[in-house]
Amino acid sequence: MPVSAEIHDLCRMTFTEADVPLALHVLNTYEGEQPDQVHRAVIKLSEGNLHLLASWVGGLSPTQQGVETLFWFAGAMEPEATEKQVFGAGWMNSYYKKNRLTSQGDAS
DSSP, X not given: OOOOHHHHHHHHHHSOTTTHHHHHHHHHTOOSSOHHHHHHHHHHHHTTOHHHHHHHXXXXXXXXXXXXXXXXXXXXXXXXXXXXXXXXXXXXHHHHHHTOOOOGGGOO
């Protein structure tokens, strides 16, 4: 299912012009419940980084518990975030950056 116009606009505000089509493609791979809310959460957590966006979407469990956990992490991007949320989201982003998936052609 294509992303909503609101999510498309959010991608244009968050990612570079060249990265918007790729970001939309990544978001289109999510087929679970609450797509707009999930899309908003992973965009926030990605901080405009395509790799982080793909990691958050790829690491998302389609279960209700997985979606609730994602929303908890996304709460780290809000002013009223708890220290645990901020630490957790930062740790996950560091983990995703460190363990960046590469194609076989990228391995050296």
